[in-house]
Amino acid sequence: MKIFYKTTATASGGRSGTATLNDGSLSVQMVRSDSGEPGVNPEQLFALGYAACFDSAMELMAKQLKLDATGAKTTIDVGIGQRAEGGYALDLDITIRLPGMAADDAKRLVEAAHQVCPYSNATRNNIDVRLHTETEEV
Known part of the structure; x- marks a missing residue:
């Protein structure tokens, strides 16, 4: 790399x-x-970093997909809890607000951003991550 x-x-x-x-x-x-x-706390710092990184990944992918992501906002909710097998783990909800974008375009953009975002790649398959997209279809 x-x-x-x-x-x-x-x-x-x-x-x-x-x-x-x-x-x-x-x-x-x-x-x-x-x-x-x-x-x-560490979870707050993780949420800040992930939110900024995911938002940047969306900007990049919006340009590549020729979508207008003006007004986009990314919110990350980070939870921490004890795993059944011992130790602790994080639990994430990512909410992306894409006002004025059609729902199918928003879904395509969010999924593309989730594939390129370094935080998403670091957490994939080892942390529960749920993506939520909010739009106001035009």
Whole structure:
């Protein structure tokens, strides 16, 4: 695989510590989701990254498919839970809003984006991911 970009982050203290990008551009206080403390948890950071990445994949695929995705929005819901066989796993719902796009075009676009998005490729077949598309057909 040809690598186009690589970044590095360092965490200390797990869910009760800090996580920092090694270039110094971002440092966050990590908190447990049930702590009530100010800060973020890993699932929130994953949701942010996946949403932005999927949205970019849609922009790319919309150009290739000659579709107008103006006003598109991607929302990622990330859940975490315990697996029956032990350990923990993530559970994802991806909701894509494509106002003004015909439902069949929206489905084609979302499926194409899901095939090229690096986060989708990383999670495929090991995390439950459900795609939801919302349109206002023209």
